[in-house]
Amino acid sequence: MDKSFDLKGKRIFVAGHRGMVGSALVRRLAGEDCEIVTVARSELDLLDQAGVRRWMEDRRPDAVIMAAAKVGGILANDSFPVDFLYENLVVQTNVIEAAFRSGVRKLLFLGSSCIYPKLAPQPIPEDALLTGPLEPTNEWYAVAKIAGLKLCQAYRRQYGVNYISAMPTNLYGPGDNFDLDSSHVVPALMRKAHEAKLTGQKTLQVWGSGRPMREFLHVDDAADAFVWLLRNYSGDGQVNVGSGEDVTIAELAGTVVSVVGAGAAIVFDPTKPDGTPRKLMDVSRLFATGWRPKYALRDGLKQTYAWFLEHVEKGDIRLGAV
Numbered sequence: 001m002d003k004s005f006d007l008k009g010k011r012i013f014v015a016g017h018r019g020m021v022g023s024a025l026v027r028r029l030a031g032e033d034c035e036i037v038t039v040a041r042s043e044l045d046l047l048d049q050a051g052v053r054r055w056m057e058d059r060r061p062d063a064v065i066m067a068a069a070k071v072g073g074i075l076a077n078d079s080f081p082v083d084f085l086y087e088n089l090v091v092q093t094n095v096i097e098a099a100f101r102s103g104v105r106k107l108l109f110l111g112s113s114c115i116y117p118k119l120a121p122q123p124i125p126e127d128a129l130l131t132g133p134l135e136p137t138n139e140w141y142a143v144a145k146i147a148g149l150k151l152c153q154a155y156r157r158q159y160g161v162n163y164i165s166a167m168p169t170n171l172y173g174p175g176d177n178f179d180l181d182s183s184h185v186v187p188a189l190m191r192k193a194h195e196a197k198l199t200g201q202k203t204l205q206v207w208g209s210g211r212p213m214r215e216f217l218h219v220d221d222a223a224d225a226f227v228w229l230l231r232n233y234s235g236d237g238q239v240n241v242g243s244g245e246d247v248t249i250a251e252l253a254g255t256v257v258s259v260v261g262a263g264a265a266i267v268f269d270p271t272k273p274d275g276t277p278r279k280l281m282d283v284s285r286l287f288a289t290g291w292r293p294k295y296a297l298r299d300g301l302k303q304t305y306a307w308f309l310e311h312v313e314k315g316d317i318r319l320g321a322v
């Protein structure tokens, strides 16, 4: 199978281009000599199998990046298991199958580090997949993503198409969801710290014990790695995408508070779940190809806070209680 995929003159369909990852991919691909194909949700519902087949036949992209997914933080995952399992299974299956039918030879499927067992060895190598039970708070999402990467492997094996998968660590950055009930930890803490700064609040609530460890990657670095893999990677196994470094949630909270410039003291809320104790990716497979992230965590948080402020100003992000 041809190893490198030249983007020049290609039509690349970014599924999910309005999301945090999809919009970062569109920004990243804008610098390439390729045509970016997107479709509005009002024009095409990815849950509609016949519609997706028709649309793909009509547009005939050369490559597909599957960045459309129902995503959410620890509480959302735990509260809406049907949405996370059913919607992801259907949407990804529709896109992958329709891509194959319409002759797409290169497809990149995006998953998440939560596909790995709760107690996987740290850092987590790609071959830890399916070696143990999943973290219960996000197993619905994880099962859907495992099915997606297996479907890509199945298409490779049965039909010889170059369908690959990348599993990013916890991502953050411009375009993130800042809604406290459904967001991930970085936007949640950023918003809480910002509101604490505005109101002069003395404390900032951090869920759980503060002891879990997480690895974070700025979404622009993730998009750069995805384009790199689309171009250069052809293999059966999924590739981990991360920074290779993790921090405790307590450390993260301290950094966010300092970047935002809030004076609030951090207090932990033990009634909220910790989730998996640690999920640092083993990124040696990716790093061996020469790719590296550009953002250090603090710089990435600063850049994200600037984006957040701009969008609060524009009224796209509405703050409560302030």
Ligand code: GDP
Pocket (backbone or CB within 6 Å): 072, 073, 074, 075, 114, 138, 170, 182, 183, 184, 185, 186, 188, 189, 205, 206, 207, 208, 212, 214, 249, 272, 273, 274, 275, 276
């Ligand atoms: P996870 O990586 O799938 O567990 O997803 P999250 O980003 O939602 O949570 C990561 C860790 O941050 C968990 O241990 C959470 O309990 C912790 N955390 C602390 N404060 C918050 C918060 O305000 N929102 C969220 N989503 N997580 C928080």
